[in-house]
Amino acid sequence: MKPVIFIAAIALLATAPGRSQPLVDPNKVAPEYREAAEKRRAExxxxxxxxxxxxxxxxLLRDRTxxxxxxxxxxAAKH
Structure with a gap:
């Protein structure tokens, strides 16, 4: 049982952490999609x-959502 736990711990440590989504830059999208990109960036x-x-x-993490x-x-109600 210990080897399984050890292997699982190594696998978890070896994985890269998830990255957050970068902010959308409306200036880097095609002009027809710029309005949608601006809305996405505001959100x-x-x-x-x-x-x-x-x-x-x-x-707390359990209450965060x-x-x-x-x-x-x-x-959203303020805007």
């Missing part, structure tokens, strides 16, 4: 802002 900025709020308020959804809803 990404709102999501990052809410994630930062969650980090600053030290929201609910916090982010509520934050995004209140942000």
């Amino acid at each position: 990404q900025l709102r999501q990052r802002e809410c994630a930062l709020k969650a980090d600053l308020e030290k929201v 609910a916090f982010l959804n509520q934050c995004l809803e209140t942000t």
Whole structure:
């Protein structure tokens, strides 16, 4: 049993961490898609802002999704 756990631990340590999605740059897309890219970038900025709020308020991982959804809803209601 120990070799299986050891191999699993090595496999987890060897994998690269997931990267977040980079911000969309509306200037680097075709002109016909620029408006959609601007909307996507605005949404990404709102999501990052809410994630930062969650980090600053030290929201538990189990409560993070609910916090982010509520934050995004209140942000959308303001705009």
